[in-house]
Amino acid sequence: MVSGLMNFLTACFQSRSKGYTRKGSDAAGKQDGLLWYKDLGQHINGEFSMAVVQANSLLEDQSQVESGNLSVHESGPCGTFVGVYDGHGGPETSRYINDHLFQHLKRCASEQQSMSADVIRKAFQATEDGFLSVVTKLWPLNPQIAAVGSCCLVGVICNGTLYVANLGDSRAVMGKLVGATGEVAAVQLSTEHNASIESVRQELYSNHPDDSQVVVLKHNVWRVKGIIQISRSIGDFYLKKAEFNRAPLYSKFRLREPLKRPILSAEPSISVHQLEPHDRFLIFASDGLWEHLSNQEAVDIVQKHPHSGSARALVKAALQEAAKKREMRYSDMKKIERGVRRHFHDDITVIVIFLDTNPISRASSMKSPNLSVRGGGVNLPPKAPEPNRWSIQ
């Protein structure tokens, strides 16, 4: 019984752990201290660049690029799938999404024999349901799992259509060629769910008319129930189901009044765009990037940089800005170890997807095999062994 549960936990959270320690191979990306990067790869619709810098002791950001078949059948839709999952309270939810969301999407696409906003919505729901069953099983032994959650940003490019689905405060921005001067404008594609946004607070107030404290301004930051900045996520069941908002969950997560209805939602905002020849590239990134760079600053950096290494250039620009705000040198900030590094900046994940406008090269790339790349990080402790968060004590 116990060994069965251990196997289950291992399968849930450590199935991809080998992927984080890959080193030296261009195909899998490279690790340089707390920076992981894959400077250039090829997806079915063009090139891509990917970079992750770790600040937390255990990397809470997870990410993936999948290209090729988007269904479980050979004859199903083909395209590119991008996922950025910014976890909070621990890495468990974002890891779970990284391991399950794309599989759910392929299954849903197979059932409907096409790609659609509805397929993506169903894949999000299946992932939320799957993680709920994990939390339900773990609760008796590790109740703090109920306070772990993740933002979830997904992009799917299929047959000239781009779908962007989002929960939380990661962001997708398009670089779009405008006018004849070669100027590239930033167009935000995702809708965010952070209580700092007036419309998000209004939505919370209208969904909870009996609770004037559903959002609270605390030290100049708006937080849902004074606890969390985002209003939608995968996980965070302590703010979705009453049975997970009670002892022995830490008191800082427990509400005074019993939870009558879910406060956080897992319903993604989905937008659909028909891609045009002037649509040059897409930047998908966790809020760690957008805290330091505006949409246009990020687009300008990608536009001026060669495709190869563009994601790494964005991460570097954000870190330089973070160092400036902390009134210290960038070269010194890079020396700070993970864990304490979180006080200087957040985990940052960046994926730049270049959109190939050449129909000939696009046709040839259709024959390319399926591709799967996961953003990496350092998860082995540098000094003492990290306690197993979910081991049976």
Next chain:
Amino acid sequence: MISGKTLTAMARKWRRKATSSRGMISLLSDQVDKPFVADKGHFVVYTTDGKRFMVPLSYLDSSIFQGLFKMSEEVFGFSCNGPIRVPCDAAAMEYAVPLIGRGLAGDLEKALLNIVVPGRCTVSSTASLGPRPQVLVY
């Protein structure tokens, strides 16, 4: 037999050493012409009364700073728009930081953290600091 001259030289040497070790942390808020980027190998924190401290990176390994940062996160959350703020005042910081440079043992650092951070034990002014650092060390 040590001559008076040698003793004077030794005293000077010790004074220089003591001055340089005190200089490892500097309170810069009164120096208006100082650029707002820390010296090489340093980071910056602000206390609750708005004083700016420049601290050697090696101090990040101390239990005191790790504790102060953890409490900063609990009190203020992770700030992304400005410098790091710690939940204690300048007097407490001036009291605590030289002790880190002198290499306190871990449990003493934790005891010190209890003294400098309000909420654990309030320190509102220099007068309330009680015994000087030397007393704590010995």
